[in-house]
Amino acid sequence: MTKPVSIQQRIRILDAQGVSWREIARRLGVSRDTVRKYATMEDCSPKPAVRKGRRSLIDACSGTVDSWLSADRLMPRKQRHTARRVYARLVEEEGFRGSYSPVQRYVRRWREEHRPDGDRYLELDWRGGAMQVDFGEAVATIGGNDARIHCLVATFPHSNMRYVAATPGENAECVCEGLAQILDHIGMVPRVLVLDNATGAGLRVAWNKVTVVRVFAMFCDHYRLETRSCNPYSGNEKGSVENAVGFLRRNLMAPSPTRRATDS
CATH class of the missing domain: 3.30.420.10 (Ribonuclease H-like superfamily/Ribonuclease H)
Structure with a gap:
C-alpha cells in the first residue's frame, strides 16, 4: 500500500538527518519495511501511468495528413496548413469523427520530425490606436x-x-x-x-x-x-x-x- 506523499517526505528527511529506521518507524507509526522502502528509494516522483496501446482515429488518416503536410513544403512558408485547418479538412473531406487534440499532436510531431524549429518573435506591448x-x-x-x-x-x-x-x-x-x-x-x-x-x-x-x-x-x-x-x-x-x-x-x-x- 502506497503511503501519502507527506509520510514519504518525512521518512526521507529523517533518514537524511541520521535518525535510525527503528526510531523513524516509531515516530511516524509505520513499519520498518515501509521506512526501508522510501529511505532507499532514489526517486519519489510518481510513475506515469502506462496506458495500453489503442489505435487512434487519426492513425487511419495519417497517410492523407502526411500528403498534405508534405505538399505544404512546396508552398510559401506562410501559406501552409495549421493543425486547425488539417482537422477541418479531415472532417469535411474524410468524414473524420475524432477530436481536434489528436490531430494537433500528430501535426506537431510530424513537423518536429520533418523540419527545423520555426522563427521566434519577441512580444511587444502596444497602446490603443x-x-x-x-x-x-x-x-x-x-x-x-x-x-x-x-x-x-x-x-x-x-x-x-x-x-x-x-x-x-x-x-x-x-x-x-x-x-x-x-x-x-x-x-x-x-x-x-x-x-x-x-x-x-x-x-x-x-x-x-x-x-x-x-x-x-x-x-x-x-x-x-x-x-x-x-x-x-x-x-x-x-x-x-x-x-x-x-x-x-x-x-x-x-x-x-x-x-x-x-x-x-
Whole structure:
C-alpha cells in the first residue's frame, strides 16, 4: 500500500538527518519495511501511468495528413496548413469523427520530425490606436493558371482586431486604396501606422531614414496619420500583423484557392 506523499517526505528527511529506521518507524507509526522502502528509494516522483496501446482515429488518416503536410513544403512558408485547418479538412473531406487534440499532436510531431524549429518573435506591448500594416502574398489558381494575389492586412495589436483588403499590387497607390477601404469600413483613423520598411509607401535610403512616396504622404496628411517604419530585418516589431498574414494564408488559402476564368 502506497503511503501519502507527506509520510514519504518525512521518512526521507529523517533518514537524511541520521535518525535510525527503528526510531523513524516509531515516530511516524509505520513499519520498518515501509521506512526501508522510501529511505532507499532514489526517486519519489510518481510513475506515469502506462496506458495500453489503442489505435487512434487519426492513425487511419495519417497517410492523407502526411500528403498534405508534405505538399505544404512546396508552398510559401506562410501559406501552409495549421493543425486547425488539417482537422477541418479531415472532417469535411474524410468524414473524420475524432477530436481536434489528436490531430494537433500528430501535426506537431510530424513537423518536429520533418523540419527545423520555426522563427521566434519577441512580444511587444502596444497602446490603443496603433495599427500595423503589411502585405501578404498567396498562390491561387485562376483560370487554370497559378497566380500570386496581394492582400493588405491591417491589425490593431492592442485589441488584436484584424482587417484585410485585396489589391492588384503592392505599390503606394495600392497601399492608399487598401487602407482607405479598411478605414472606411471601421469608421475610424488610427493614431499611428507601423509599416514594414516602408515597402510600397516609401524608399529606405539609409538604416534610419525613409523617403515617403508623394501620394502616400498626401494620404497621411489627409487622414492626419503619424507613420513609423520598422527597422530592417526586424519583423518582431510588427508581430501582430505578421501573425495575421500567416493566419490568412494558412486558414483561408490552404489548400490553394481555385477560381474559374469568367468573361468580363
